[in-house]
Amino acid sequence: MRNERAVFLYEKYIKNDLSAEEQLEWDNLGLDLDNDQVFQKLVDSFWDSKNEDVPGMDATHVSNVEAYILAQPQPEPKYEKPLIKKLWTRIAVAASFLTVIGTSLYFYTSKPANNIDRTLSQAKDIDPASNKAYLTLSNGKRISLTDASNGNIAEQTNVQITKTADGQLVYTIAENKSGSSSRLEYNTIETPNGGRYEIALPDGTHVWMNAASSLKYPASFASLKERRVELQGEAYFQVAKDKQHPFIVKTAQQEVKVLGTRFNINSYGDGPDVKTTLLEGSVNVSNLNGKNSKILIPGQQAVVKGDDIKIGEADLDQALSWKNGDFVFNGEDLKAVMRQIARWYDVEVEYKGEVDVSGIVSAFPRNKKLSQLLKALEASQNVHFKIEGRRILVMP
Template sequence: MDHQTFSTLLDRYLRGDLSREEAARLMDSLHDEDMRRQWESAVGGLLENKAMHGLSDPARMDAVRRSIMAGKAPARQTQPILKRLIRYAAAAAVLLSATLTTVYLFRQASQNRQQAAIPVHAGALIPGGDKAILTLADGSRITLDTAGNGAIASQGNVQVIKLNSGQLAYNTDASGKGGGISYNTLSTPKGGQFRIILPDGSNVWLNAASSLRFPTAFSGKTREVQLNGEAYFEVAKNPAMPFTVKVNEMAVQVLGTHFNVMAYKDENSIQTTLLEGAVNIQHGAQAMLLKPGQQARLSAAGKMTLNDRVDVEEVTAWKNGYFHFNHESLEGVMRQIGRWYDAEVTYEGDIPAREFGGKIERSSSVTEVMKILELSKVRYRIEGKKIVITP
C-alpha cells in the first residue's frame, strides 16, 4: 500500500468512515514499519489521555498498546477487534486533533478537501511566504518579493544581489569604487520570512514581523548586527572578528556557530537557543555561556535563566516550514498564527487556560489550522483579517 492511500484510509478510519473490507486492508498495513509507526503514534496518544478512557495504570496502558499493535484484543475484552479498534480510533481522532497532530500526519490526504471547504470570509488570511523589504543607507526601499533576480542595488563598492533561490547576498564590486561603510535593514512583515547571506558569508533566516540591521561590509575587530523579532543564524567562522547580535540591551557574542534568537516584544522573554558551537550572552552585569542544546531566557524584568532541556526542533520549526507546539498556551499558539497569517487576534470574555502540542505545516490554510483548534473546543470566528477567540 502506498503512503497516500494509507494516509487516506487512516484518516477515514479515525473518523469511523471505513467499510469492513477497507478496515481489513488497513489492518494489513501493520506489517509495514513506517505505517506501523503512525499507528503507534495514534494509539499511544490515545492511551495517554486518561480523561478519555480512564486507563491510569502504566502497565495496563502498555498491555493495551501491545495488544492493539499485535492485532488482537486486550485481555478481558469480549468485543470484536474491529469494533474495539474503531472505538479507540474515534477517541484517538479527538486527541490527535487537540494536539494538532492530525494535520501533520494526514495533510496530504486531506489537502484537497480543506481547500474546497475554505469559507469566503477566511480568504483574506493566507499562509506567509518569502516577503521582505530592504531599506538602503539612503532610505530608499526595495520590495524583495517582487524584485527580479540579479543586482538590485549598488552602495559604494558593494552590490546587493537577489539570487535565483530568492535569498539576498552582498558582493564587493570589482570595479574598486570607493565609499564608506553604510547600513542596511532587512524587514519582514507579518506573514513574511526571508533569508540573507551577510557580507561575511554568514547565513540568516528572518522570521515574520522581524528586522535585521547590518553593515554592507564588516571591518574592524567585530561584526555586529541588530535584531528585532526572530532569526536563525549560521555564522561564518572568523576568530579574529567575533560576531555579535544586539537585541535591545542584550548581546549574543560568537565566533562561528548556529543559534536562534527570539525577541518579539509581545513574548514574555528573549530566548537564545544554541544548536552548534558556543555563545556568550551578556546583559548588564549578567553573563551566560551556552552549550549546544541549551537556551538562555531573559525576562522582561531583566533576569536571565538557563534552560538545558530545550527542544531545538521546536525552536527552529519555523525555519523548516512548520509550527511545533509543546505544552504551548492558547495565547502562545495564536501569537504565532497571527504573525504568520498576518492576522489580528482578539479575545472575547474569559478564555479557559489550556495547552497544545504537536506539529502542523505552515503552508496549511488558516481554516485548516483553526478547525483543528476548534475540535479541541476552541471557539472562534474570522472577520476579514481578524481572528476572534470566544468562550
C-alpha cells in the same frame, strides 16, 4: 528499506506493538524512505484502519499519525492520493517528534466534522506567510524585495546586492578599484506580518528571518574589527567562521557574541522574554539590563527576562519549528499561540469573553491556510473562532 518492512512497521505501530528497536526504526522512517509508492501504501493502510475496526488498535497512539491528516477536510472518495502523498513526509516527521513529547494532541478528536462552526469554511480564507521583505539602504531608499526582479537590485560602496531566483538576498564584495577606503553604510531588512526572508550577509553568514522581524547590518564588514548586527523579532543565524572578527547580535535586552555557529534568537517585543537557542558551536549571552552573561553549549537555551538569565535544556524541535516549516506548541497558552498565528498570517486577534486555554501541545504545518489551523484548534479546545476579513474573533 524494503516496502514490506515499512508496511510491517506501520501495522505494528497502529497496534501500539513496536519493540524499542522497532520504535527507533519507525521514528526514522520519514528520513529513510524516498519512495512515494511506499508512502502511499502506508497512507492507504491508515485510511483502511481508520474506517474499519482494527483489533488491538490504540486510538490515542494512532493520533500521532492522524494529527496532520485529520486537520485536512476528508476528500471524496475517502482519500485523495495527490494530497496525501504531499503530506506524508510531514506526517512521518511529526510522528517522530510527537511520539517523544506525548500523545496529547489537540488535532486528534472524535468530534464529527459537521459540529465545527461553518463560519470558518464560509469566510474568505487567508494564506500563510510567503517571501516578503523590504530592504532600506543607507541613503534611505526602500526596496520591496517581493516586487524586485531577480538579479542585481542595488550597489553600494564596493558591495553588490543581488536577489536570487529562489528569493534570497545576497551581498557580494566587489573589488575596490579606486583604492580608497570604504565608507561604512548600514542597511535594514524588514519582514512584515505574513512575510519571511533569507539573506546572505557580506561575510557569508546566512540569516533566516521570521515574520514581523528586522535586521540592521553593515553593507560591508571589511573595515570592522567585529561583525555587529541588530535584531528585532526572530531569526536563525548560520554564522561564517572568522576567529579574528567576532559576530555579535544585539537585541533590546541582550547581546549574543559568537565566532562561528548556528543559533536561533526569539526577541519579539510582545513576548515576556528573549530566547536564544544554540545548535552548534558556542555563544556568550549578555543581559544588557543585569550586566551579567552566560555561555551556552549546543542543545541549551538562554532565557533573558528582566535582569536575569536562565540556562536550560532546549526544545530544539519547538525553537526551530518556524524555520523548518511547522508550528510546534509544547505547553503554550492560547494567547501565546495566537501571537504566532497573528504574525504568520498577518491578522489581528480580538478576544470576546473570558478565554483561558493553556497547556497546548501539538504541531501543524505552516504552509496551510488559516481556516485549517483554526478548525484544528476548535476541534479539541474549549474555544471558538470567527474570521472577519483579516481579524480573528476568539470566543469561549
